[in-house]
Amino acid sequence: METIVDNQKVRITKKLEKMFAHIDYKNPPALCPVRDVMSVASDQWSTLIILWLAYFDTLRFNKLKKYVYGISNKVLSQRLKALEADGYLKREAFPEVPIRVEYSLTEFGHSYVERLLELTEWMQKNSPKVLANREQYGLQ
Amino acid sequence: METIVDNQKVRITKKLEKMFAHIDYKNPPALCPVRDVMSVASDQWSTLIILWLAYFDTLRFNKLKKYVYGISNKVLSQRLKALEADGYLKREAFPEVPIRVEYSLTEFGHSYVERLLELTEWMQKNSPKVLANREQYGLQ
DNA sequence: CATATTGGTTACTTTTAGTAACTTACTCTA
DNA sequence: TAGAGTAAGTTACTAAAAGTAACCAATATG
Numbered sequence: 001m002e003t004i005v006d007n008q009k010v011r012i013t014k015k016l017e018k019m020f021a022h023i024d025y026k027n028p029p030a031l032c033p034v035r036d037v038m039s040v041a042s043d044q045w046s047t048l049i050i051l052w053l054a055y056f057d058t059l060r061f062n063k064l065k066k067y068v069y070g071i072s073n074k075v076l077s078q079r080l081k082a083l084e085a086d087g088y089l090k091r092e093a094f095p096e097v098p099i100r101v102e103y104s105l106t107e108f109g110h111s112y113v114e115r116l117l118e119l120t121e122w123m124q125k126n127s128p129k130v131l132a133n134r135e136q137y138g139l140q
Numbered sequence: 141m142e143t144i145v146d147n148q149k150v151r152i153t154k155k156l157e158k159m160f161a162h163i164d165y166k167n168p169p170a171l172c173p174v175r176d177v178m179s180v181a182s183d184q185w186s187t188l189i190i191l192w193l194a195y196f197d198t199l200r201f202n203k204l205k206k207y208v209y210g211i212s213n214k215v216l217s218q219r220l221k222a223l224e225a226d227g228y229l230k231r232e233a234f235p236e237v238p239i240r241v242e243y244s245l246t247e248f249g250h251s252y253v254e255r256l257l258e259l260t261e262w263m264q265k266n267s268p269k270v271l272a273n274r275e276q277y278g279l280q
Numbered sequence: 281c282a283t284a285t286t287g288g289t290t291a292c293t294t295t296t297a298g299t300a301a302c303t304t305a306c307t308c309t310a
Numbered sequence: 311t312a313g314a315g316t317a318a319g320t321t322a323c324t325a326a327a328a329g330t331a332a333c334c335a336a337t338a339t340g
Contacts, residue, residue, distance in 0.1 A: 066165050117159075237306045
């Protein structure tokens with residue numbers, strides 16, 4: 001049992017090393033691609049947009065807005081553009097009247113969802129614990 | 141081979157169902173715990189703070205600030221407080237002169253790192269692709 | 281001829297983030 | 311003994327981002 005836990009620790013340490021060992025914090029890169037990519041894909045609204053698109057396969061602007069409740073037209077529009085630009089989703093416009101626009105994930109977007117779900121699943125499972133922690137902290 | 145891919149799809153669909161099936165978008169909850177928890181833990185700066193703490197085990201304020209380069213005192217201080225409140229890390233102050241304060245992950249924080257790393261690893265691996273996508277999109 | 285529709289955009293306000301100077305309390309140096 | 315230095319922040323101010331609500335085009339319907 002101990003060895004399994006230890007193995008996991010070693011695995012995590014290796015991943016962290018791969019991620020950080022090469023970084024010279026005295027000469028930090030002006031533009032870090034990972035941060036840049038993260039800021040689009042891991043944004044809160046983006047996360048919700050991507051997950052709902054994974055769930056429904058295809059959604060139109062106003063439907064998406066209903067599911068990702070609380071988002072404004074402006075921000076939804078901005079996020080969709082950014083996510084399209086980064087290759088997570090595609091936009092298809094049909095020249096009907098009124099216009100119909102369908103959004104759906106690309107293959108790349110689907111591959112991201114696999115990882116993203118691990119995280120949001122964890123969030124869902126642990127949110128009661130976090131809220132309890134937070135309340136306790138507030139009482140101090 | 142096909143069945144493996146199919147199995148994965150089924151697994152993802154199940155996860156999505158578990159996450160979304162119960163949500164009535166016509167009566168969205170005013171406060172969604174998952175969103176709330178996500179907004180603290182998945183914030184960009186928080187992510188970097190947590191990962192550096194996972195890498196070094198213990199870091200003091202100013203060291204952390206150097207590794208999480210670009211962050212301001214104000215935001216670092218805010219994030220540390222929020223992450224402490226939510227139970228991801230603990231703060232230990234030693235009454236020396238000048239004061240010494242050490243930050244380190246809790247067990248809960250470490251359990252989060254496991255999931256978080258999956259995501260940031262993916263980001264690191266795929267950031268060139270994203271940047272390429274973005275450039276292509278810009279040319280259109 | 282007014283109204284409704286979809287998928288946005290625009291101008292304006294509020295919230296959040298970033299910048300840089302300041303604080304506290306003690307120690308070390310000149 | 312005045313002056314500088316140090317760690318871990320805080321504070322006042324400015325810039326950027328997000329939220330709000332009204333508006334738009336082009337056409338169909340009542």
